[in-house]
Amino acid sequence: MLDLREKRIVVTGGAGFLGQQVVQQLAEAGASAAKITVPRSRDFDLCTLEACQKVAANQDIIIHLAAHVGGIGLNREKPAELFYDNLMMGTQLIHAAYEAGVEKFVCVGTICAYPKFTPVPFKEDNLWDGYPEETNAPYGIAKKALLVQLQAYRQQYDFNGIYLLPVNLYGPEDNFKPESSHVIPALIRKIYEAQQRGDQELRVWGDGSPTREFLYSTDAARGIVMATQDYNDPDPVNLGTNTEISIRDLVELICELMNFEGKIVWETDKPNGQPRRCLDTTRAKERFNFEAQTDFKTGLKNTIEWYRQNAE
Ligand SMILES: NC(=O)c1ccc[n+]([C@@H]2O[C@H](COP(=O)([O-])OP(=O)(O)OC[C@H]3O[C@@H](n4cnc5c(N)ncnc54)[C@H](OP(=O)(O)O)[C@@H]3O)[C@@H](O)[C@H]2O)c1
Numbered sequence: 128m129l130d131l132r133e134k135r136i137v138v139t140g141g142a143g144f145l146g147q148q149v150v151q152q153l154a155e156a157g158a159s160a161a162k163i164t165v166p167r168s169r170d171f172d173l174c175t176l177e178a179c180q181k182v183a184a185n186q187d188i189i190i191h192l193a194a195h196v197g198g199i200g201l202n203r204e205k206p207a208e209l210f211y212d213n214l215m216m217g218t219q220l221i222h223a224a225y226e227a228g229v230e231k232f233v234c235v236g237t238i239c240a241y242p243k244f245t246p247v248p249f250k251e252d253n254l255w256d257g258y259p260e261e262t263n264a265p266y267g268i269a270k271k272a273l274l275v276q277l278q279a280y281r282q283q284y285d286f287n288g289i290y291l292l293p294v295n296l297y298g299p300e301d302n303f304k305p306e307s308s309h310v311i312p313a314l315i316r317k318i319y320e321a322q323q324r325g326d327q328e329l330r331v332w333g334d335g336s337p338t339r340e341f342l343y344s345t346d347a348a349r350g351i352v353m354a355t356q357d358y359n360d361p362d363p364v365n366l367g368t369n370t371e372i373s374i375r376d377l378v379e380l381i382c383e384l385m386n387f388e389g390k391i392v393w394e395t396d397k398p399n400g401q402p403r404r405c406l407d408t409t410r411a412k413e414r415f416n417f418e419a420q421t422d423f424k425t426g427l428k429n430t431i432e433w434y435r436q437n438a439e
Contacts (some may be wrong), residue, residue: 335375
């Protein structure tokens with residue numbers, strides 16, 4: 128196991144939703160807080176090579192989480208930015224890390240890289256079997272290119288880069304902004320605001336039929352740190368729970384947990400996104416013994432509670 132105590136570690140995106148949890152889990156795994164660096168976008172725009180070179184200099188490990196991310200709305204509105212920013216950040220940072228002699232690079236990809244009609248549960252070996260769901264393809268493909276880059280750098284330069292594929296995340300501190308949030312925070316906010324206004328109706332995108340899998344952010348962060356310590360192979364690895372829930376059941380569950388009793392109206396003219404999402408999580412268990420621990424209802428209750436306390 129890699130001993131983190133003396134390692135100089137950069138966590139790009141370390142102030143973000145997942146990043147804060149990763150920094151905390153690194154500390155719990157023995158990393159020294161004084162040796163962890165979190166470059167902020169206002170100081171280091173990682174879309175530029177110069178910033179990537181500065182961030183990679185004199186470091187042992189880079190955990191790359193910085194990304195331009197959002198839900199289905201943002202993916203529809205800004206596909207060009209999502210493609211360019213995520214590709215440029217990742218590809219230049221990997222190259223800068225290789226040139227700077229960084230010992231290990233941990234790249235966090237996305238489930239949006241999987242083909243639209245992947246057989247469920249998604250196995251890592253299915254990643255290249257087809258084109259991703261169109262709405263999130265620019266984001267998914269930009270991130271998937273980084274897997275190819277890391278495998279090529281391993282083959283030619285013996286550079287130790289690993290690639291993880293977390294499923295949809297949720298948890299406290301998530302992004303609740305309507306223009307860019309993912310489904311769980313979007314629903315929590317909508318229901319909260321409907322309750323504040325006394326609305327008797329909740330309007331939800333799509334027809335409720337797609338299924339999704341959700342991983343609590345603390346679990347995802349623990350998986351990333353376990354892989355940082357124990358995983359050194361070129362094969363990508365899913366991080367998930369291997370359970371799926373339909374959007375219809377999810378909406379009903381969140382309404383129940385928030386005591387919202389109004390009517391749910393499905394806006395069927397709005398997109399559903401990918402039809403099904405559920406990961407095979409065998410590889411993470413076999414290669415570095417990762418399993419998610421947080422029960423879904425408990426995780427949702429924590430998230431709802433956090434939002435209620437922090438909503439403006
Ligand atoms: N959320 C999910 O459901 C999910 C699922 C699977 C994978 N992931 C992956 O997990 C990672 C973290 O996602 P997240 O949800 O935690 O996102 P997030 O909260 O939006 O955090 C992303 C971070 O990236 C940084 N960043 C963005 N553009 C940058 C730039 N040009 N230069 C430097 N830093 C930049 C931001 O730093 P500043 O705060 O300094 O601006 C921000 O803190 C991403 O790689 C994402 O693809 C997320």
